[in-house]
Amino acid sequence: MRDLPMDIDADVVIEVGRLLDDAEDLATLPVHELVKRIRTILQTRLSDQAIEELVVDMATKRGLPMVFDKPAA
Numbered sequence: 280m281r282d283l284p285m286d287i288d289a290d291v292v293i294e295v296g297r298l299l300d301d302a303e304d305l306a307t308l309p310v311h312e313l314v315k316r317i318r319t320i321l322q323t324r325l326s327d328q329a330i331e332e333l334v335v336d337m338a339t340k341r342g343l344p345m346v347f348d349k350p351a352a
Contacts, residue, residue, distance in 0.1 A: 286324065286325070287325070287333075288321075288323045288324070288325055290321055290323070291317060291321060291323050291325055291330060291333065292333065292337075294317055294320060294321055295313075295317065295330075295333055295334055295337050296337065298313055298316065298317070299334075299337055299338055299341060299343065302343070303341070303343065305343075306344070307344045307345060307346040308334075308338050308343050308344065308345045308346065309345075309346055309348070310331055310334055310335060310338075310345050310346065310347050311331070311347065311348070311349050313334050314327050314330045314331050314334060317330055317334075318330075
């Protein structure tokens with residue numbers, strides 16, 4: 280696993296893990312949608328990019344397929 284930044288939010292790590300557990304039966308994991316869900320559940324100083332990197336890292340370790348399409352604006 281990659282080194283985590285010093286300002287990592289443990290609550291975000293736990294929530295990502297929980298959401299990934301729930302998503303294991305999905306055909307593909309919508310990364311941007313997951314970041315948006317985390318933003319609605321938790322308040323954190325982490326950037327969307329930092330959360331996205333954490334999601335990708337954790338999903339990769341679990342062997343989950345991912346999709347990176349950004350939702351239409």
